[in-house]
Amino acid sequence: MSILVTGSSGFVGLNIVEELLARGEVVIGVSDRPMPAIAAFEFAELSGHLVQIVADVRNEVCMRRLIDEYGVRRIVHAAAITSNAEREKAQASLTIGVNLGGLTAVASAAVASGVERLVLVSSNAIFGPTPDYVLLDEGWPKAPFNLYSLSKWTGEMILEQYGASTGLDWVAGRLAGVFGPWEYRTGIRDTMNPVFQANTLALAGKPAFLPRRGTSNWHFSRDAASALITLLDAPSTQHRIYNLGTPYVWSIADWCDRLAARFPEFHIHVGEGEGTPINLYGDQDGGILSGDRFTQEFGPTGRFDLDAAFDHLIEWQERHDHFGLKSAS
Template structure:
């Protein structure tokens, strides 16, 4: 089985590629940046075959030529700019060109060469302001999509656009709304403006710095290996009952809980919730704790079962870093 992945050098792209290669599949990775050397070494040790292509995900001709050459049967679109407010002000059109135009270009190329199946990587950010009401889980059909930032607005727009184009071309499409990820391969890639709070804390803990949290910040943190497993599960299903699926953890914990785990591992690591006069040094991006995403649909329609609660994720991340 050959899968074409756009945004393959990004955080989730690398994790999904690793998962598919571990299953013995061929992955054609397409990204504006070449994969990191560490990723290439890790991929080379896996049973699958990886082909890294460098190109602009908005370039429909380059995408079509690449797919015609490698003949994938499946496509996953993950290329995106995860923008903060500064980037929104500076380059709003580019955000939409990549997040919407890139997905449409990949879909059109896939349709032109006969790709059979597509999973579009969307985001829990499409729920936006609905997540402020932390009394009900975010549901694919019942929760209004009220994105607040351009990233979320562009992801919602991309969902609607690829759904329309897939219907026009008769292409099998599933949308995976990915929750807030952390874990192996996360890094400042130049298009990911705010790193996850767990990674921010971990980096300070490893440097022996004191962490000052704005608040405990409880939410359904998604370990990226679970995200990759869920996307692979969606990709493997030839027919699904629904178009959109939440890709999330299914359980909650707080950044304060994460700090406690790291304090037990890193001797001398100190942390606290901000007191009067303190300046927090961990960026939560939003000023509220978003409601969790309901994954009942994902659990019912695929074989996916989340494996990484707080303890399992922290232990696996530590092993990965040491390797």
């Protein structure tokens, strides 16, 4: 029995693949490009077995052939284009094609081959602009504001309808602003997490500017992957959709203060002052993604608070020659 992970060479996909391999699983990783060489080398040392396949997730025949050939029983669907406004103007059909056509092809292949469960990696972007710091539960009104957020919400509805008509066992896990190990510029994720932006500037010794402190329950990639895998593993789930926000609320300014202590040439200015601007995903912080539904059923959504995440990520980046940061600086 094996597990298929689509989008396996992307940021979140790499974290999922690594955790599955670390516990000894056979993982079939499908993506539009090979994963970074450093990841493939490191993953080869883990107890599981990885098969890397470059393929188009929109190709249902290909997806079914892979599922059947490798005996796939469960799927994590992480493949997506996280587009900004410029890409949506130039590549609207590609964005929708990958985000919805890919999901539909994978789901259809899963039904045809009797896959036990499909986990969709969804996003808090579906809620659109929300009041600052309100707790966003699963039923909060949806207000998608671009093609990416619309595709994530539509993807959930497609699975709801398709699952009802075919018996597909599916579940969606919504992530917040994810940061952590294995983030890099893939070319299909247009705005990097503010933590990635800040770390890049700190490594280069350049000052940074924040328009505001930028407070949220920023989502550490290790916690995000673990929660998604919990949904994959569960014998059954009480719900189809889970918000996966962690209880740790802090600001990008808090993170930058720790960077300044670690990198003496790095300085952060909040609200006024000079420096390279850090993109905070809009003009307001917005709501805090709840994790209450998941916690009540499965336990905590996160293990890494601000200090634990900072220590883990800085140490990881040092061991990995600052993967992703140098080429972006």
